[in-house]
Amino acid sequence: MGAPPAVRSTSTSGQTVTDSDDLSGVLRQLRRTARHRVLAVLPGPGPAHALLAGLRSSDPVPDRRVEVRLLCSPCCLAHPPVRDQLRGLAAGGAVVRLSDAAPQPLVVFDQAAALLAVDGRRPALGVRLVEDPVLVRGLESLGRALWEAGRPVREDEPPVSAVEHRVLRMLGLGVTDETAARRLSMSERTFRRHVARLMSRLGTSSRFQTGAEAARRGWV
Numbered sequence: 001m002g003a004p005p006a007v008r009s010t011s012t013s014g015q016t017v018t019d020s021d022d023l024s025g026v027l028r029q030l031r032r033t034a035r036h037r038v039l040a041v042l043p044g045p046g047p048a049h050a051l052l053a054g055l056r057s058s059d060p061v062p063d064r065r066v067e068v069r070l071l072c073s074p075c076c077l078a079h080p081p082v083r084d085q086l087r088g089l090a091a092g093g094a095v096v097r098l099s100d101a102a103p104q105p106l107v108v109f110d111q112a113a114a115l116l117a118v119d120g121r122r123p124a125l126g127v128r129l130v131e132d133p134v135l136v137r138g139l140e141s142l143g144r145a146l147w148e149a150g151r152p153v154r155e156d157e158p159p160v161s162a163v164e165h166r167v168l169r170m171l172g173l174g175v176t177d178e179t180a181a182r183r184l185s186m187s188e189r190t191f192r193r194h195v196a197r198l199m200s201r202l203g204t205s206s207r208f209q210t211g212a213e214a215a216r217r218g219w220v
Contacts, residue, residue: 016118018126020050026115026129027054027107034109037067039143043102045079045162046123048072051107051115052085068094071147073102074219075162086153097150100169108140167194168219171211 017023031038031054038055042048055068068089076082077098090096104120105127114136118125130136163184170180170191181191195207204210 014131015129016126017115017129018124023050023127024054027051030107030109030113030115031055031066033112034066036110037069037108039069039106039108039140039147040071041102041104041106041143041146042070042072042076043104043120044073045076045082047105047117047120048076048082049079049085050123051105052082052089055107056085056088068092069147070094070096071099071102071143071150072096073100074098075165077153078162078165090153096153097147098153099146099150101146101149103146106139106143108136108143111137111140114139164194164198165219167191167198168211168214171195171207172215 017026040051040055042051052070070086070089072082072086076086086094086096105117106114108114111133112131114130115127116130116139117123117127130139166184167180170183173180175183177188177191181188184191195210198214199205199207199210202210202213204213
């Protein structure tokens with residue numbers, strides 16, 4: 001079987017896909033050839049949107065039950081298009097879990113091929129198509145371990161924005177407002193405003209309670 005169309009060769013170690021339409025084509029082809037499992041690790045809403053769009057547009061082969069596992073960062077739920085994509089895939093049988101430990105975008109098809117972001121912080125660099133059996137098995141093992149350590153999505157899971165998620169993590173670290181604001185590149189006043197809103201939503205009266213309640217609900 002030849003390499004999927006719409007990719008450009010960069011070296012003997014793999015091929016890189018940079019165009020969104022090309023990526024959708026590669027995802028469709030790999031999804032249709034999968035026989036057992038598709039496993040995706042999606043750390044942020046930007047990469048998740050493109051990858052999930054490709055997976056959703058792929059019609060599975062009739063009479064072939066392929067298990068689909070998705071591991072997402074909680075901030076993905078704060079992005080309406082991505083949240084709708086996740087719900088659509090879950091309605092079709094996909095199992096979604098959440099984790100703060102998702103390193104960078106990764107999709108593995110059985111143990112035959114994988115798509116790995118060249119640089120999770122620079123989506124424009126595209127994704128690398130990996131077909132080396134040893135590398136694919138290693139990526140599949142990593143993705144499976146991350147997925148198994150993730151937590152299920154609650155039915156009443158509220159959308160937490162990416163900023164709110166980072167604010168909650170600062171509360172969990174117990175740093176000062178000045179330190180937290182500096183790390184989040186915002187003013188202390190803005191940081192305190194986010195904290196006040198979170199306390200109101202969670203019905204808490206202290207920052208410690210806010211962090212603990214957010215953790216109990218699976219927000220962080």
